[in-house]
Amino acid sequence: MSEHSQLEVKNLHVGFQKKKTFTTILNGVDFSVEKGETLCIVGESGCGKSLTSLSVMGLLPKTGKVTEGQILFDGEDLTEKSQKQMSKIRGNDISMIFQEPMTSLNPVHTVGKQIAEVVQLHEKISKKKAMEKAVDMLKLVGIPSPEQRVYSYPHELSGGMRQRVMIAMALACNPKLLIADEPTTALDVTIQAQILDLMNSLKNDFDMSIVMITHDLGVVSEVADKVLVMYAGKVVEYSDVKSLFNNPQHPYTKGLIESIPKLTEETEELPIIPGSVPNPDNMPRGCRFATRCPHAQPTCFNEVPPLIETESNHKASCWMFDQRWEEIKKEGEAYASRKETAATTEPVRN
């Protein structure tokens, strides 16, 4: 099975060493990306979506560590590779685009030189050839008059152009997998539409897989084949894109989709998810969404729900889809009524 997947992440646990305590941020992340497929990872800030991508790239900060699980790329486990091996894979087989094109481009070199550098690092070709390749790449990503633009510095380009340069650089070595971390968040909508279009067409040309990280569900519906919804370091829903938007299963996903103001509908008040994301040092024992969930039962607070398949290609991590849910609900009711009777019959002692 793993032979078909471009990338397969199994039971990934990542955490950070903070003085004497070790805080686990990612708690068992599972997903796979097939060849030529786009997977979107969505979630709110702090849910671990960027950390997932950094783990795949092997770019975790020094205090971070993969404690458990496997990252299989073409069937090889990336967590067991050395730094040297990883830097060969990075840029060559797996590339990454970041949110802020200004901070990830070197301001003192021309963009042509920066693209050529990538090419030269991974392929044995002359400087001149590499520069030609840079021009080709800029043409490919739709930068007008690329022959002149290769001599531009990043500050001379607009935000959309810079992001195009980043894409050109990432694709310079025909990677099999492109990881894009919020590639359009810093851009205006009209430019965002251009970039998303570009990425979609390039994906087909290069026949690569894309892992796109975003918080914008609108972007997800535009580009994704499959979607991974994360909440507080855990996967809550994993589904193909149609099924997710037509029939969201997990209460968190439902709440998330409902809370976006819609252009086509008119509502006086937006439906909201009450409360806020729990602190990673102090996670609930059971389902992490239980504290904000409208359907939560005592079991939800105590036991971690498994990822349950609700329809084909659609999994959600919620007790509601377990066979035991009726039981759990009954237990919850019994618990509530016990609490009530206890409160009424037994007055406070102190």
Next chain:
Amino acid sequence: MQAEKKPQQQQNLLEIKGLKKYFPVGGGSFFKKDNTYVKAVDDVSFYVKQGETLGIVGESGCGKSTMGRAILQLQTPTEGEVLFEGQDISKFKPKQLRELRKDIQIIFQDPFGSLNQRMTVGAMLSEIVRVHRIVPRSEELTYVQKLLKDVGLNPEHYWRYPHEFSGGQRQRVSIARALAVQPKLIICDEAVSALDVSVQAQVLNLLQKLKRKYNLTYIFISHDLSVVKHISDRVGVMYLGKLVELSDKHGIYKEPQHPYTQALFSAIPDVSVQEKKERMMLKGDVPSPLNVPSGCRFHTRCPLATEQCKQEIPEFRETKDGHKVACHLV
């Protein structure tokens, strides 16, 4: 250009006539000043009625934030009038301006940058109340705590510092700070843009609740079209320092008339996957405000541009009842 005609009712809280804000840019020698300007806001006119929400949308660099600041006189307008309750506040003296701040407040995008990190929330809010003499000293604590409750925080948050709050809570503190002086008009400059969707929804609901409760008027500046649609009564679209379209939200979202507005709306990724709509894709980038195109500023990217668009500046005129567009083709 042309000032907006005053409607019959005398309930315009704010009226802006031909507002311009130019920033001089360096260049030229020490002795000879070079007269190049960035025309951040160029001849904008509109009015805001008491109790309504005017949304202003546009891409980055279109001058929407500068306009907000120019209204508040945080930046002195180069030209034009800003009439608040009939008085031209652009001619106000500093002392008068200080009084004015009680009536107009602003909420910024980044709540962390705009809150004093060394003061507790309570101290910060009490200071405002004290400086503007909103309530007697003895009632300060109860007043501020009521304020915190109004914005959905606990009275205990009085003794906390900004860094102890989450992003959404910090934005609530910013809202409390704006509310502390009991203003009539609040300018929300990208107030929910930095927040996650679920928190954004909470803050938007809060803003609407407060509007009803205190009969507030908002100018809501944002780049997010769906948020603006949700909260506004009327919406203005800006492009390179000019208003290109202004209408009540039903008009503008159902039948956008300006080609830029149409392109802007079609570029929004929609959450529904069922039908992929035909995109009206704009080519190229927004031109530099230093070197604004002649004629209609949008003609360089407009798919419908004609020779006339390159030569003449289109007039901002009413096409339908209350629907204004600046385009030759409409």
